[in-house]
Amino acid sequence: MGKTIRFGVSLDLDLLTKFDDLCEERSYQTRSEAIRDLIRNALVQKEWEDEGLETIGVLSLVYDHHQSDLSQKLTEIQHQALDAIVTSMHIHLDHHNCLEVLILRGPGKDIKDTSQKLTSTKGVKHGRLSLTTTGKEII
Template identity: 50%
Template sequence: MSELIRFGISIDAKLLQNFDRLIQQKGYATRSEALRDLIRASLIEGKREDDEEQMVGTVTLVYNHHVRDLSDKLTEHQHAYHHQIISALHVHLDAHNCLEVLVVRGKAREIKKIADELIGVKGVKHGKLVMTATGEEFH
């Protein structure tokens, strides 16, 4: 673990009060840990905007599996990106709808492209991409 450095900040009393409430709701033990998480989240958000940055993420899809050729189209997309799609979970939600969660890894640009293509397939009811850092930068 790297050296810990202490520093002080000036903050409006009302803002601190709201922050303390948030910390309590989320179950943080200290303000320091909450601030570290906020800083990490901000740094990761910046990385998401860099198309060349290595990221990991999930693409979540909800679709009606009775839509003609939809399952085949989604499978074709997944095979086309087999180097970036490292895992998949398929859940039958009911007699018609399925949930698919794909774990992806690669450059931010590639991950966004894969997600956009999958979410855009006709018959997908809803889709969402969530990206984060690989963790290597937060030793």
Template identity: 45%
Template sequence: MSELERFTISIDRRLLEQFDDLNSQCGYANRSEAIRDLIRDRLVTEHWRAPSDEARAAATVTIVYDPHTSDLSEKLTHLQHSQGDLVVSTLHVHLGGQSCLETVVLRGTAKEVKQLADRMIALKGVKHGKAVLTVEGEDLP
């Protein structure tokens, strides 16, 4: 860790008690580590609020879909091939006769990654899709 800074904050006692309870349930060793994670999460969220053409980013996209839905499987494969420079890895799991789960790891500029994630989730026949948008982490202490 780089240089440490200590600061004091004022907070409603009940709010702090709830925060401490939650941190305890989550397994945080101390309050400082929980607050550091909150700050990092806020910074990453802001990073994605207006995805830039230059900033590097990474994401996982998880979708659940019915493999029998018209040409969804082909469209999904085509989409990933056409953006091959962004697709790092794909994991496909057959959940059952009517459902497949696919998790795709993307890496590239924030704008490109967000666009591809949105397009995959929006494909007709996708039952549920969720993207976890994150950063490469080098600028995040």
């Protein structure tokens, strides 16, 4: 980690009050910790935009496993993306619904494309992709 630098920030009092409330709500011990997280999140977001960089994704899918051929379709899409899928976990939520969680790694474009194919498959009730990076470029 590099040398720590102190700097000042000018804010409207109402904005600072809301920021302090957010810091308390999220259990930050100091404003500096919260600001560091905000900066890191902005840097991660910037890395996501470069679809050629290695990205890590967590995809969650909720679906009714009784839907005709849905499990087979999802499995076929996953087999087409063997290079991107690191692991998966399948959970039975109730008699009808399942949760599938996939960890993906690779170029951002590949992860986004695979996630979109899975999420848009007829019968998937909900899908959400959460992206991050390997953190190589983030301090």
